[in-house]
Amino acid sequence: MGKLNVTILRYLTKEDFRVLTAIEMGMKNHELVPGSLAASIANLRHGGVHKLLKELCKNRLLSYERGKHYDGYRLTNAGYDYLALKTLTSKNAVSSFGNQIGVGKESNIYVVANEEGQPLCLKLHRLGRTCFRNIKEKRDYHQHRHTASWLYLSRISATKEFAYMKALHERDFPVPKPIDFNRHCVVMELVEGKPFCQMHEVADVESLYDELMDLIVRLGNHGVIHGDFNEFNIIITNEGKPILIDFPQMISTSHPNAEMFFDRDVNCIRDFFKRRFGYESSLHPTFSDVMREDNLDVEVSASGFTRQMEKDLYVEMGIEKDDNESVEVGEELDKRIGHSEVEQLKNKAEDMLNDEVDCEVQNNSEECVINNNSESDI
Ligand code: ADP
Ligand code: MG
Numbered sequence: 001m002g003k004l005n006v007t008i009l010r011y012l013t014k015e016d017f018r019v020l021t022a023i024e025m026g027m028k029n030h031e032l033v034p035g036s037l038a039a040s041i042a043n044l045r046h047g048g049v050h051k052l053l054k055e056l057c058k059n060r061l062l063s064y065e066r067g068k069h070y071d072g073y074r075l076t077n078a079g080y081d082y083l084a085l086k087t088l089t090s091k092n093a094v095s096s097f098g099n100q101i102g103v104g105k106e107s108n109i110y111v112v113a114n115e116e117g118q119p120l121c122l123k124l125h126r127l128g129r130t131c132f133r134n135i136k137e138k139r140d141y142h143q144h145r146h147t148a149s150w151l152y153l154s155r156i157s158a159t160k161e162f163a164y165m166k167a168l169h170e171r172d173f174p175v176p177k178p179i180d181f182n183r184h185c186v187v188m189e190l191v192e193g194k195p196f197c198q199m200h201e202v203a204d205v206e207s208l209y210d211e212l213m214d215l216i217v218r219l220g221n222h223g224v225i226h227g228d229f230n231e232f233n234i235i236i237t238n239e240g241k242p243i244l245i246d247f248p249q250m251i252s253t254s255h256p257n258a259e260m261f262f263d264r265d266v267n268c269i270r271d272f273f274k275r276r277f278g279y280e281s282s283l284h285p286t287f288s289d290v291m292r293e294d295n296l297d298v299e300v301s302a303s304g305f306t307r308q309m310e311k312d313l314y315v316e317m318g319i320e321k322d323d324n325e326s327v328e329v330g331e332e333l334d335k336r337i338g339h340s341e342v343e344q345l346k347n348k349a350e351d352m353l354n355d356e357v358d359c360e361v362q363n364n365s366e367e368c369v370i371n372n373n374s375e376s377d378i
Contacts, residue, residue, distance in 0.1 A: 004097045004110050004122075008059060008078075009086060018042050019052045020083055023062060023073050027151060032065055032072030080151060081124060084183040093180035093187050094122065104246070106157070106317075111190060120179060121190040125161070125248070127153035127316055153316050154184035156309050157248040162186050163300045164224070164247040171222065171296070174215070174243050191243045196272075197231035203240050205277045212242060212269050213285050216262070220290035223297035225251045225258060227319065229265035231272045249317050252297035259287040261319075 022042035026033030039049040053073060056062040061079035065071065075083075088094045094112045098119070102109035110122045128150035162181040165188060169175050177189040202208050212234070219226060226233070227249040235243045251261050266284055273279040301310070314320040 003099055004081075004085075004112075006085065006097045008061070008082060009089065012059075012061075012082070012086075015044055015048075016052060016056060017083070017086060018044065019049060019056060020061060020075065020079055023075050024080070024083060024151070027074060030072065032067045032070065032074055034070055034072045038073060075151065077126070080154075080184060084124075084185040087182045088180060088185060088187060091180065091182075093182075094120065097122075106248070112187070114179075119190045121176065121188050123158070123161070123186045123188070125154040125157040125184040125186070126150075127157050127313075151184075153313065156313050158184045158186050160250070160300075160310075160313065161247045163303055164250050164296075167296050167300050168244075168247075171294070173219070174241060175247075176243065176245060191235045191237065191245070193235045193237040193243065195232065196234040196236050196242065199236055200276065202236070202277070205273065205279045206281070208240075208242065209269070209273050209279060209281055213266065213283075215242070215244065216265055216269070217285045217289055220253055220262060220287070221292060222294040223253050223292055225253060225255075225261045226265055227251045227261050230268040231276075248313065249319060250300075251319065252301070253290060253292065254297065262287045262290070 019038065019042050022038045023033050025041055026037050030037065035050055035053060038053060039047075042049055044052075053062065053064075056079070057064050057073070060076055061082055062073045063076055064073055085094070085097075092115055095115045096113045096117075098111040098113065100108060100110050101121075104123075106125060106127050108124045108126065110124070112120050112122045114120060158181050162178055165175055165178040165186075169177055176191050179187040179189065181187065212229075216226070216229060226244065226247070228246060229244070233244065233246040235245060237243060251258065253262070255261070263286070266286075270280075270284055273281075311320060
C-alpha cells in the first residue's frame with residue numbers, strides 16, 4: 001500500500017486526455033480498440049494520434065495487445081484512474097493525494113484532500129478483474145460482454161454507491177457525507193475512527209448492539225437492506241458512534257430474497273457480538289418488524305439504474321444468479337449503456353480541448369503530494 005502516483009496528472013495534455021477518452025469510448029463495444037478507430041473518435045485537429053498512443057502505452061495508461069482478429073489498445077486500471085482523477089481535480093472536488101488506507105474486497109481506498117486541505121476519502125471501485133468470488137458463474141454471465149465489463153461494472157458500482165450514500169445522508173443516516181463521483185471513483189467524507197473489526201472493547205456493548213439493530217430496522221423502514229452489514233463495514237468514531245460504509249450491494253426490501261438478506265445482516269452482527277464480546281441478546285429484529293415509511297430504494301433506482309444494470313452488478317457480486325439466456329454484445333451493450341452517454345463523452349472530450357481545465361489542474365497539482373518511486377502504482 002503506497003501513495004497514488006499522480007505525477008502523471010501534471011504532465012499529460014488535453015490531447016492525451018482526449019485520446020484516452022477515445023479509447024474509453026471505443027471499449028464500449030470493442031475489447032481492443034484499433035488505432036484507426038481511436039484516431040477517428042479522437043479526431044485531433046493536427047493528427048498525431050499514433051505517437052500519443054505510443055506515449056500513453058509507455059506510461060502504462062494504455063496497453064497494446066494482440067487479439068484473435070485484430071490488435072488494438074485498451075485502458076489499463078491506471079488509465080481509467082487517470083481519467084476519473086483528472087476529471088475530479090478539474091472539478092475541484094479533489095486537489096491533492098495521500099496514502100492508501102485500505103484495500104477492500106472490491107476497492108482501493110486513499111486519503112485525498114480538497115483545496116482547503118480538508119482530508120477526504122477516495123474509493124476506487126475495482127470490479128470484474130480482481131474479485132474471484134463466484135468466478136465460474138460470473139465468467140458464464142459476462143463472457144459475451146467481456147468488452148468493457150470491468151469499466152462498466154466498476155462504474156455502475158461507484159454510481160450506485162454514491163446514489164445510496166446521498167439518499168441515506170439526506171435522511172440523516174450515519175454514513176459518510178458524499179462529495180462527488182466520476183466513473184469508478186467516489187469521493188466522500190473521511191471518517192475519523194476505527195473499523196469495528198479492529199475493536200476489542202467498547203464502552204457500552206449492549207447499547208451499541210441495540211443501536212446497530214435499530215439501524216438495520218430503520219434502513220428497512222426506508223425500503224433498503226445494506227446487504228453487507230458487518231464489522232468490516234462499520235467504523236466506530238472516536239466518540240463511539242457507528243458509521244456505516246460500503247453501499248454498492250444495497251438491496252430493496254421488495255427484492256424476492258429480501259428477508260434472507262435482512263436476516264443475514266442481523267446474524268452477522270449477532271455473531272460478531274457473541275464472538276468478540278461474549279454478548280448475546282435475547283432480542284433481535286426480524287423482517288416482520290420492518291414497516292415501510294419511505295421509498296428510498298425506488299428513488300435511487302429511478303435515478304438512473306436500469307434493472308439490467310442492477311442485475312449485472314448483482315450477478316458480479318454473487319447476490320443473484322444469471323437466469324437470463326439473452327446475451328448482449330457490441331451494439332446491444334452500447335445501446336444499453338446508452339447512446340446519449342456516448343454523446344456526452346464526446347462532448348466532454350470536446351470541452352476538454354476547448355476550455356481552461358488543463359491550466360486549473362496544473363495549478364492544483366502544484367500542491368499535490370507526489371510520489372516518485374512507484375510508477376505503476378496508480
Ligand atoms: P469494499 O467495498 O472494497 O469492502 P469499503 O467501502 O468497505 O470497500 O472500504 C474498505 C475499507 O476502507 C474500510 O473497511 C475502511 O477501513 C476504509 N474506509 C472506507 N471508507 C472510508 C471512509 N469514508 N472513511 C474512513 N475509512 C474508510
Ligand atoms: Mg467493505
